[in-house]
Amino acid sequence: MAESGQLGLPLLAAAQAQKHVTVNEALVRLDGLVPMVLVSRAASAPPVTPEEGAVWAVPAGAGGDWAGQDWMLAIRSNGGWIFVAPRVGWRAFILDEGLAAIHDGTDWVAGALSLGLTGAATLTRVIEVVHAVSAGTSSSPGFLIPAGAVVLGITARVTAAITGALSGWRLGNPGADDRYGSGLGIGLGSWARGVLGQPMAFYAPTQVILTAEGGSFAGGEVALAVHVIELGLPR
Secondary structure (H helix, E strand, O other): OOEOOOOOOEOOOOOOOOHHHHHHHHHHHHHHHOOOEEOOOOOOOOOOOOOOOOEEEOOOOOOHHHOOOOOOEEEEEOOEEEEEOOOOOOEEEEOOOOEEEEEOOOOEEEOEEEEOOOOOEEEEEEEEEEEEOOOEOEEEEEEEEOOOEEEEEEEEEEEEEEEOOOOEEEEEEOOEEEEEEEEEOOOOOOEEEEEEEEEEEEOOOEEEEEEEEOOOEOEEEEEEEEEEEEEEOOO
16 A cells, blocks of 8 residues: 655555545554653563553564564544554653653654764653651752763752641752752742752762751652753764
């Protein structure tokens, strides 16, 4: 069957019977590919109860109805699947990763803002965690900043009131515990927008640290988000 050049939409033939079948398949493909939202690119088999029109990127070695469809896009349609080969430059949003992606002709490059001919990419992502604040003068969710990342800033919101004998708190890294904010609120909904005057490169995995001001933490919960740029290497 003849197909369109960019999206691979099936084209009607002259004097074709059952035209509605071809037209409906073209509409399903168009609905799944524009704009493209991928449920996941990590599922090794079709979900048990997939939503009509939902799209997955099939990984290598998938089983079930996806067997033999490595790297294809699987669009749920009328109880079955339509498979489409992605092309270089196609863009998608990957739901379970929270990242936009560009296809480089082989795989989806998650977080890519731009993509070079050799596969090199400028990548952005937000690293998120909901941190249960531990008792003491400081509390850390661990090494949220990866090696080689350029940090634009860290944002935070108190999702359960911070308790303890303290007047506020600071947000930072080892050696600079107020880099992303100080005098921060402890009540539910309090927030921080720690924008750096200049983006800062980190060459080793680095912790994010919450430090109590005027006392110590007893408990609470803070949602943290590290906003970073990373450089993807050429293939």
